Amino acid sequence: MMRPRRLRDLRPPGLPFHAVQRMDTALVDRVARLPRGPWDPAFSWLTRAATHSKLWIAIAAGLALKKGPSRRAAAHGLMAVALASASVNIVAKRLLPRTRPHPAALPVHRFLSPQPTSSSLPSGHSASAFAFATGVGLLSPPLGAALVPLAAGVAYSRVHTGAHWPSDVVLGSACGVGAAFVTRTWWARLETAPPARTTPAPAPALERGEGLAVVLNPASGPAGTDSAARVRELFPSAMVKEVGEDDDAAEVARTLAATSGVRALGVWGGDGTVGAVAGVCADLRMPLAVLPGGTFNHFARDLGALEGADVADAVDAGTALVCDLGRVRAERGDPEAPEEVRVVMLNTASVGVYPNLVRRRDHLRRRLPWLPKRAAGTLAALRTFGASTPTWLEIDGVRRKVWTLYIGRGRYWPRDIAPLERPILDDGVLDLRAASARPRFARLRLLTALVTGTAERSPALHEWDAEEVELAALGRPLVLAVDGEVVPGVRRATVRVERGALTVYSPRAAG
Incomplete structure (x- = not known):
């Protein structure tokens, strides 16, 4: 060669x-x-x-x-x-x-x-x-x-x-x-969430559910599930009351709490049903046992109560923790004679497009279980903000034009537009995040921040903590979502946190 x-x-x-x-x-x-x-x-x-x-x-x-x-x-x-x-x-x-x-x-x-x-x-x-x-x-x-x-x-x-x-x-x-x-x-530098921390609370040990009254929503849970049989299997000695479509879960809970021998209330259902019973427990200073009977069970997840057997063990042993409670008071209808609506908030409330974002994120996570949680949140946010319109409202007297206002009962992580994790249940604050639509090219800037993973540092996202926040509609009434339940026609609303208002049986307390 x-x-x-x-x-x-x-x-x-x-x-x-x-x-x-x-x-x-x-x-x-x-x-x-x-x-x-x-x-x-x-x-x-x-x-x-x-x-x-x-x-x-x-x-x-x-x-x-x-x-x-x-x-x-x-x-x-x-x-x-x-x-x-x-x-x-x-x-x-x-x-x-x-x-x-x-x-x-x-x-x-x-x-x-x-x-x-x-x-x-x-x-x-x-x-x-x-x-x-x-x-x-x-x-x-x-x-x-x-x-x-x-x-x-x-x-x-x-x-x-x-x-x-x-x-x-x-x-x-x-x-x-x-x-x-x-x-x-x-690239988003994931702010490390603080270590999970609980504050133990005294609660009676109710062996086999003796002294426990459970409010059961039979419409919750997977189709074909015999909810009542499952609850009686977990708590053979408990009193179980099913609520009908026209029943008020809070009133049913109050009636059960007044029954002789009842020392704690339990609830099987989604976050809406759980919130109604939790409000009664907070008012009466009575312990609550949460059973995972809903679709997503966000509150039960944070309690470590996604397995009914674990909850039963906690009730048997009397292991409970302290938890904050959110309260929402809203006025809707005629401004001269408004209707007042009071709702308990266990997890989150929001105005704007946040509920759509959560629905899309959870849908992606169900269809693509291998997709990372943060990636699912980012994709859902891109789709939601790309097709949404902003909302005008007053937040604590300040006029704001926002895509969404998110209110978390307690601090959530990551610190961006699609939070997922709440390691501390009694920090006594509301976690507020507003995606602003006021800056120039606000939509483009927000979408760019979502793509590059820098939403938590974007000037379009404002974060702050408070113990109470007041909202007022500017123009059209607001649609306020609380723990997935929609409250339409809202003209004014106040959201506040009650620190340590609730005692909940939890496997996490044993740790």
């Missing part, structure tokens, strides 16, 4: 950095002199596998199979690849035209065919490789360290196969690292 010509004779004319070109020529000449071996097909395969980022997408898919830091690291790595690829291939290659190495520079068995026709400077493969490795490493240093040799192999393969000059690879790698650090400022 003929020896390839030395590259000093093939140097493209007109390059401004002659010293760099001389170094590139010398290095490629040395690569051309390497003996033939099994590394040749290996580097050829590696460079083709990294084309269009196929290699990094495949690795990210593998990392995403395991829930946790590796999944977030993979997502961040792909975000960095997207930025690096766009900046190098769309911008840098147009601004820095350069001829690629001549086919005669390397042996024919090693040279990449067909050779790319775009500018040689900088290397897009190298940029994507180091963007992915660095992006993953910023969130998971061990995984990033494991990927660096592979990224370096991809970068070198571009020189080994004649696709790039060495300086192209160096600049491309630097662009990739820079892109990863840029996207690090986009």
Whole structure:
């Protein structure tokens, strides 16, 4: 086989950095002199596998199979690849035209065919490789360290196969690292939620449910479930009262509480039914046992009461905790003679599009159980805010134009537009978050923040804590959603938190 010509004779004319070109020529000449071996097909395969980022997408898919830091690291790595690829291939290659190495520079068995026709400077493969490795490493240093040799192999393969000059690879790698650090400022830094904390509360130990009266909503729970039989199985000695469609769960609870021998109330149903009975327990200072009979059971989840057997054990042992309670007082109808509505708030209240966001998020999580919670919330928020209209209202006397006002009974995490977790049930505050529609390009700014994971730092999202908040409609009456139940036609409303108002049996208290 003929020896390839030395590259000093093939140097493209007109390059401004002659010293760099001389170094590139010398290095490629040395690569051309390497003996033939099994590394040749290996580097050829590696460079083709990294084309269009196929290699990094495949690795990210593998990392995403395991829930946790590796999944977030993979997502961040792909975000960095997207930025690096766009900046190098769309911008840098147009601004820095350069001829690629001549086919005669390397042996024919090693040279990449067909050779790319775009500018040689900088290397897009190298940029994507180091963007992915660095992006993953910023969130998971061990995984990033494991990927660096592979990224370096991809970068070198571009020189080994004649696709790039060495300086192209160096600049491309630097662009990739820079892109990863840029996207690090986009990527949501998950504020660590505080450790779950409970305040123990005294409660009677009711063995087999002796002294417990349970309000049961038979319409709650999965179809075909015999709710009454399940409750009697858990609490053989308890009194069980089913509520009909026309019954008021709160009145039924008050009647049961006045029955001789009743020392605690229980409830089987969704958050609406649970809230009605919880209000009675708070008024009478009577312990409450919550059974997971609803569709989502958000309050029961926070109590650690998603399993009926665990709740029964807590009631038997008398393990209970202190919990705050939210109270909503709303005026609706004729302003001259308004109707007053009072509702208990266990979890959240909202004005605007937040209920639609929650419904979409929960729908995604049911259909795609492998989808991370935060990703489901982001996708739901994008769809909701992209198609919604803002609402005018007064919040504590201040006029605001908002997409949504979210009110959490207690602080929720993450601190963005789609919170999921409430580790402390008695912190005594309302968690308020307003997605403002007032700034210029507010919708675009909010959607951009959602895509980049920076909603909690967006100027369109305002967060604050309070013990009480007053709302007033400006123009059309408001639709106020409380724990999934809709209160239409609201002209004024007050939401406040009662600290430590409720004692609840909970498996968490045992911990």
